[in-house]
Amino acid sequence: MVPTARQFVTKPLSEAEERRFFETIQLANGTFKTTAFKRLDDLNRMVGDRWRKMGASPHQILDVGASSGITSVEWVEHLASEGFDVSLTATDLVFDGHLVALSPGLDILLDNSGHVLQYVFLGTATSGFPGWMLKAGFARIVRSIADAIVRLRGRDALLARSKQKIVLAHGRARNHPRIVLLEDDLFAAPRPGMAGRYDAIRAANILNLGYFGTAELARAITSLKARLSGAGASLIVVRTLEDGSNHGSLFTIDKSGRFVLIDRIGSGSEIEALVLGNHKSNRAE
Secondary structure, three states, X not given: OOOOHHHHHHOOOOHHHHHHHHHOOEOOOOOEOOOOOOOOHHHHHHHHHHHHHHOOOOOEEEEEOOOOOHHHHHHHHHHHHOOOOOEXXXXXXXXXXXXXXXXXXXXXXXXXXXXXEEEEEOOEEHHHOOHHHHHOOHHHHHHHHHHHHHHHHOHHHHHHHOOEEEEOOOHHHHOOOOEEEEEOOOOXXXXXXXXXXXXXXXXXXXXXXXXXXXXXXXXXXXXXXXXXXXXXXXXXXXXXXXXXXXEEEXXXXXXXXXXXXXXXXXXXXXXXXXXXXXXXXXXXX
16 A cells, blocks of 8 residues: 555554555656665765764765655664754755645645655555556556646646645654754755854765766765865764665865865765765775
8 A cells, every 4th residue: 555645644554565655656858766764874874983983073964855754764863862962954856735625535745846756646656556457558548637627727736726745754754853954955055054064974875976967966065065074073974775875975074175085885875976076085094
């Protein structure tokens, strides 16, 4: 079963049900709000151990592309258990969802731009239709009808009439005293108040060569650096492979304003050279 947006906010979901819900929420850029518990535990331990050895004391940290926010919760709670006094901003392209009833039995979930995140027909998400209905194209027909209604009525008008806003994040992230959820585009200039604010930034499973070209990645690195507080601030870039293993790199900004490599987990980040400006000799021992 694929939970609907209404079920997401009105009934307790199991870990598997919540994961399935987020896996079917497709954003306007084609990505999904996938989520996984305890996926980055070994990375969290490595970063915490390294910071203690360095004498680092980050206070404001940023987790970009946080999806459901569950790994943000796990990170901030691990750091707090290790004695770090941190507050975390978790960002993603979409955290705000707006539930709209198009007609009796037909609901849609919209983001702030009016992009449809989920279609629900007679209480069932179209992505969760039985196999025979999917093969018969019934889900495609429902989505086509819904899209036609959206075009006819207008996205702005539908957003204005929405009576239920849904925060698309795990409950522990929504209610955590150390976490703020914020919609943000890591390829854009920092939002007001974000420039130079953060002592550490983590980019997990987003700055991947499989997603973006090198020019886009270089732009994202520049954008994230503008959010860092300066010398001594950390950047963590990691990707999780299909076998569940994590491969990433921990960088810091030196006194000259350049990134230097501090440590690796697994084989390191695949965009390490881009972060270092293609100066692989920038390694702090």
